[in-house]
Amino acid sequence: MPDRVTVLLAAGGEAWEAPALRLLNGGASLVLKRCVDLTDLLASAGTGEADVAVVSGELSGLDADAVVQLLRDDVRCVAVGGDQDALTRIGVVAAVAEPDLALLPDVVGSAGTRELVVDPEPEREPSFDRAGTRGRVVAVHGPAGAPGRTTLAIGLAAEHAHRGHGTVLVDADPHGGAVAQHLGVLDEVSGLLAAARLVNAGSLDAAAFARCRRQVSERFEVLTGLPRPDRWVEARPGVLDAVLERAAEVGDVIVDTGFSLEDDADLGRPVSRNQLTLDALATADHVVAVGTAEPTGLARLARTLVELREHTDAPVTVVVNRMRDSLGWGRRDIVGMVEGYIRPAGVHFLPEDRATVDKALVAGRSVVELGDSALRRAIAEVHARVLAGHAAQKPPISR
Template identity: 45%
Template sequence: MTVGVLCAVQGSAESIIVQAVERSGGRLSVTRRCADLTELLAAAEAGLGRLAVVSGDLDLLDREAIDLLHRAGVRVVGIGDDARPWVGERLAALGADLVAAAPQDEESAGSVVRDALAILGSTSDDERPGPVRPDDATVRLPAQGLVVAVWGPTGAPGRTTVAVNVAAELAAAGRRTLLVDADTYGGCVAQVVGMLDEAPGLAAAARAASQGTLDLLSLARLTPSIAPDLRVLSGISRADRWPELPSSSLDAVWSVARGLAEWTVIDCGFCLEEDEVLSYDTRAPRRNAATLSALEAADVVLVVGTGDPVGIQRLVRGLGELTDLGLGATRVVLVNRVRASVAGAHPADAVGQALARYAGVTDAHLVPEDRSAVDTALLEARTLREAAPGSPVRRALAGVAARVDAVLVAALAAEPVRA
């Protein structure tokens, strides 16, 4: 079967590549020669090709554009420039399936075509390989760091308080930790830890990832340290800025974060819904993309609920929603603000029995109510470890952090020894 090729290559290399494609023995055929990115995306969404050959300096080409091509079932071959090696590096960072130098003659163009055919033949339509360089057989080792997403249903169960203090406890245990605010509805990590709202934070990291320029150094510059081994990547300052956090860019942010920190703790928004109307428009931004991206990337999902009848009901439904969406295979359930005034004379027993009966959860962490300690920490913009080290809330969250950290210990123990 002949595979359609969409060509959006600039300069003299275009005609060389088109001729090489037509000499592929009927396996490839150029179905559209695109003048710009808009035409390329339209052709891809119309199903006119399964392979796109794109110049690295094509105007407006970014990670979101390549992600749209992938979602349309199109593999991407990026054409770099020997005189500007950074172009090829950028294409690989943006997610191109193959990065090749601009061909100068028939032989080099034929090599690009053969590599493209190899990619098309090596994966099914439902799978997409990572960036490949034809002349680079180096195997990249996986990153060391792990990701924990702190999520909970609507109703302000205390996600941010849990995220901030679990991150602080992990850092105090000697783990390099990155705290990220990915709540696009009411993110407040910066205020809780005493940072300025004007810090560029996650939106700046997403922009850099979109352009393929995000690396460990640039992410480190965006994440100031607020304590030994604890960095913070602040969130968006207004809820209406959520389109600045597309999932394709955030996926790259989480990947780089794994190299920067042993634990990346992400404070997520509550909503998991996908707009039914927008779901038919692959180019529309998704309102809850940040939360869904974090949950999909997470090695551990810390699910937070409150210890009252309404909170337990929402927690049980939230756990079912995570299961329905296939998110959070490894979960740690935490019930916050457990108190006798709303759960009866024996609140821990009541909450434990309810979770066991309705959600099948028998090992939830119960955090007692201690409003005074939490208020003191919030007023002073410090963590509970700093403001109220003897608080029962702090001790309970330290236990949660220890359980989460055990996942990293197990992962390191299972990691094969590398030469």
């Protein structure tokens, strides 16, 4: 039975062990082994047969390192009892309070497979293939306040595909992916989690990666993002690097990232909450920094431009979104401000255009696919700066 979730149980002698065993052997899951302690659990996970570890929240030695070691063996950790906040911080996927034990089968079920199953479609031919050349990686980043990272990343990818280039859009926002929703990809499977799982298992080959992606249009494919913000922990360091390397084998790659560059891989966290964003920026050949044109947006953008210097050596193109005349400053003022912080590859402006973005959101399409608009023309200008004329062969990624 391929979709039975296999479980290792390490209850540390707690009284809930017997009822948990009964609940978890009920049908959708199967307990492979009762482990006597953490050492036993880690060794058992190493056999590669288990999907989920159900552990006592008080299990002796359970810490961030142990959780990451389990993830490397592709085993997600669900805790029963203990301090839920502290457990979530060390990377436990879900924590169930002891009185709620009846919820355990559901929690284990969703931790186990649902969002992680790759497309069962048999060996579909990739819709495009670069035949041995490597595509470019463009990371779209920007500060908090929803400046339009996703809208722009989708627009750039759609424009690039529209111009005849194989394009992979990777949703790497660690705070929860939105690309699938924007594009109407109604699929419960997370391409990114599926790919992460394959990386952990050492089996992300070209065919497996093709099954993780979804097709949007003829030359436009998407790797959908995290289904819930709390799954960020599975993007341990190295996962996105491997994914982007594969993606660049099949096309030029646009990466939608999160808003924060803070490296918070301490305070008991196994990896930084922003690991995906940091990895995307470190790998990118070109970074697009997007901010909004109003005062708070520009102040945040300025801080981002300063912070970016520490995270990438790639050229940075600045995009100021939602530009409108009523703000009282012009393009020249903003270009001057930007150049006070960095030497940009270019500074571009996207107009405030609620009607077009709303139409795109409702239709589940990119603004590019809707036909001509001021916003689309502005995105095409950014595309020309960042991606046009760059579809040439490049050497393999080196960091």
